[in-house]
Amino acid sequence: MTEAVLAAEAPGAAAPGASGARQFWRRLRTQRATLVAAVVVALLVLVALAAPLLTAIEGQDPTTYHPSLVDSARGGVPIGSFGGISGDHWLGVEPQTGRDLFARLVYGARVSLGVALAATVVQVAIGVVVGVAAALGRRWVDQVLSRFTDVIVAMPLMIMALALLAIVPSSFPRPVLVALVIGLIAWGNIAKIVRAQALTLKGLDYVAAARLSGWGTWRIARRELLPGIAAPVITYAALLVPANIAIEAALSFLGVGVKPPTPSWGQMLTAADVWYQAAPQYLLLPAGALFVTVLALTVLGDGVRTALDPRAASRLRVGTGRKREARA
Amino acid sequence: MSGLAGLTGFALRRTVGALVTLLAISVIVYVVFYVTPGNVAQITCGPRCSPAQVQQVAEQLHLNDPLYTRYLNFLQGLVAGQDYSTGTSVQHCSAPCLGLSYQSDQQVTALILAKLPVSLSLVFGAMVLWLILGVGTGVLSAWRRGRLTERLLTGVTLVGVATPVFVIGLVLMIVVCGQLQLLPFPQYVALTDDPEQWAWNLLLPWLSLALIEAAAFARLTRAAMLETLAEDHIRTFRAYGVGERSVIGRHALRGAVAPVIALNANNFGGAVGGAVLTETLFGLPGIGQELVHAVNVVDLPVVVGMVLVIGFFVVLANAVADVLYAVADRRVVLA
């Protein structure tokens, strides 16, 4: 079924045993690419958290205009080579406004990563609750929840986001709102994955045994199902984060994203796309930052999945193992 | 599954389910847009309209009726059709009538019929490309797993994931159409008018959309193939000296067919209405572009009609996915 397919990248129902956590870390440590990705992600988060500090070191902030640094007669293109890069402005300045690009980029990381992560948390939370409830609940509960999930999946995400963002009063903190809206609209697929996975687990012997021995539904869900669901959920969530960054960018493109002067990568990309010829670095900076983030998160997600799922790990060894044998 | 009877039952259950889903969607859209800010009558009438005129327009559009009356009228039009006045004559909008656009007074059904071919052209063509790009990349990287080729391919597909479509599209357009002048600037030509021009004009939009979707297929294909490669019978083939090319092409790829079909149906449904940005950038007069405009001017009949059409395609695509998945993998039972 479809939901099974969505989870296909994250197979492996094996529930980690008591020693699961230790094994997990051991396996994770053996993958170099994953470790590099983890370091990159950690750095990005660090940069985002330390944005005020970093910009203080540079001596700039993300909102001050510098009209003297742009050529007003030429549409406001930055004066100087490479977009006005200088000791004062490490990555140059924004066209038209002359705001410092380094400051906007690091502050933008806060918003983009923050919104994307928060939205992912909301998606995962709703998805897991709905999915597990549907799998363990009575038939009618499953029917209602599954139908509701279908409705959510069938609604055009952008359109609902446009409408919802227009309804909520503007006094509501915008980044929180954008995260909430993305989270509340786009949890359908993860709920389907969780439900399918939970149904499979429910049929397994050890869960059946637990049920026979009189465990309550809640206890079964917590002790037996959640660990088994973790692998596909984490893998899928690692893909959701970059997808959510892209959604935030698209909302900015349609004019309903995070509000100025708060910078976000999505907003920078939206503003920068037309400057591709006149001020290329303006587009390349946020695009590059986004690319590195997505790449790191994807590799990290893969690594975590492999570490969580021994079958996948052994599978990956098939190829490399053969090669070594051949060389030998 | 027991043959025909099972299939009929499946179709019946799915149809009922789809209808319930679509009805629920229409209710949600009605409620959401009812509370959306924007004085519909003033927007329709024009910003300089006097209060009296605005009132006349509101009556004309039945905006003063309570929400449930308006929704019931909508359902009635859907089932029985509806008459409306052009001022000089009375016209009939036959069932299923989705009402008239507040803004343009056009029948929503006619509007959808005009826009749908554009969206379907875009998505179908892009689908072919994303399957070629995605599955091709997936196969190559499963084959060359662990080597530089795989890393490079993964990197390239990730560019698609990481770059918003409006950036990819614009840069493609400036380079391919503007600087290299290899293609004309896209301008929608109907397939029925001139198939060749249709394809040339849509090539760039297809490519932009396909680049975004391809990565998911590449990852899925690679994962499914690696899983199959790990299975015992493949080891056996290898042990008997079957060539790597044959192992990959004949046996491992087969394992990827079912999930790829299903993911494809899933993405296809979403893309019919989800290609908003691609349509906007390339000026393709499709469903997505019209819908964004309708949302901005709170043109409720158009919004409801188009969201329902999009929902219909998602539901349909999911049902097709389930059938195909069952056909490709006999172990699955249709439910």
Add this chain to the structure above:
Amino acid sequence: MRQPSVIARRVAAASVSLVVAAGAAACGPEDNDAKGAGVDSTPHKGGTLTVLNSDPQQDFDPARLYTSGGGNVPSLVFRTLTTRNREDGEAGAEVVPDLATDTGRPNKDATVWTYTLKEGLKYEDGTPITSADIKYGIERSFAPELSGGAPYLRDWLVGAADYQGPYKDKKGLLAIETPDARTIVFHLNKPEGEFPYLATQTQFTPVPKDKDTGTKYEEHPISSGPYKVVENENDGEHLVLERNTYWSASTDAERKAYPDKIDVRSGLDSSVINQRLSSSQGADAAAVTTDTNLGPAELAKVTGDQELAARVGTGHFGYTNYIAFNPTIKPFDNVKVRQAISYAVDRSSVVNAAGGSALAEPATTFLPNQKSFGYTPYDHFPAGASGDPAKAKELLKEAGHPNGLTVTLTHSNAKDFETSPEIATAIQDALKKAGITVKLQGLEENDYSDKIHDVQTEPGFFLAHWGADWPSGGPFLAPIFDGRQIVKDGANFNTGLLDDKSVNAEIDAINKLTDLDAAAKRWGALDQKIGEQALTVPLFHPVYKRLYGKDIRNVVISDWTGVLDISQVAVK
């Protein structure tokens, strides 16, 4: 004015895009390149002109269009009693006869206006155009089914306020008389010396009653102009116009109508339009746009390329972007606070945010800086190029805010250059230097428009803009500053809620004048006087920069529309 860009694409489209494009603009005095490449080569008849637009010609019905001077594409199909002079620059801001033999004959106090139609006028089907058809065309613009036009007819014609159009009310408008087939007489509520300007709007287009199909008329409106509609796909998204063989140049001194065919394609992204015009390949070589400006990024590229720079038309449309105050809300009830903000504003940042000095000219007057508006230069609160925070602080101190002030600036989130978040943040940044902390309240477009035009919800401090319905001070000042135009239960445009007897009396006095030059001078003086109250802070006047294809000849850009006049363009 038209308040363009707003929500309603219909309005924006109708407004001839003048508005939409307001994006950027700029002009420098040195921009005499308006004539473009083709100016010395003689224009010839023939060929196909392509129009690449972003907004579709939705509602292509003369009753529903909201235009300044009859619009650009609409004016090819719809003739009106009077029209704008199709000449470059200042001369183009004059009103001239179109279907009528003159610009109108007023009675002594300008409350009755009489027009006589030219002889030999015909529709596309060869039937003659009569004064009754013009009357009918005006009447149907009152039908709620065909709403969208400007408010003036309803306000000015005797007994028109509650008229619901000819579909519901068969008696018709008594204020319009047609004593014979060539004469039409208008009776007005009060003196209106600028009636000839109003008669340029498409509502003054003749519509034959037996061809009227109500809301369907837009699909194929009957042409009175040089071109007729042969194709109208997707509600104005793709429009093909071909010659109307019954139109005769001998009755039309304004429209040149060189091309044989006009192909209007809309729904295009603005950067795509400019990219296509700059590459000028194939049919795009004979292409223009009537609604898309060059953006700042494109301008940066164009200015570096002589070939491209020669293909840019520069124009001015009467338009002002400004900060509006609502003096009923604290602290903006204090004139010193309003003055302090006027001093603190950094117009060079604002101009940059609007696209730079080529696309926006700093404004210190509410009236646009053109002669026809009666432009009278003044700068009551000189802030220089980048603001005078010291003076602002001083005023704040006098106003009782020695430690500064925190205020909220409301703006629209719409992605255009006019009221956009970028301009709001430029103001926020400048006011910080004067000790004023600005919080930004960005609203979705519909919400913004509802709020600022409703006296109950109007914010105290917000970004606004105003454009000309015709190039004169009347439609620019009256809706904004005439106390009797404050609307309590609907869309209100007098956002400063000014109800000053002397201002009202002066508006009435100027409206009596039929000497438009004399009227212009007094509008200018009135603007200067109102400016003292600091109810608005004028920010900038946009300048239009439009690229056109390399085969385009005979480029004419008037001060009325500010954009290349499509009726003058030749492609051969």
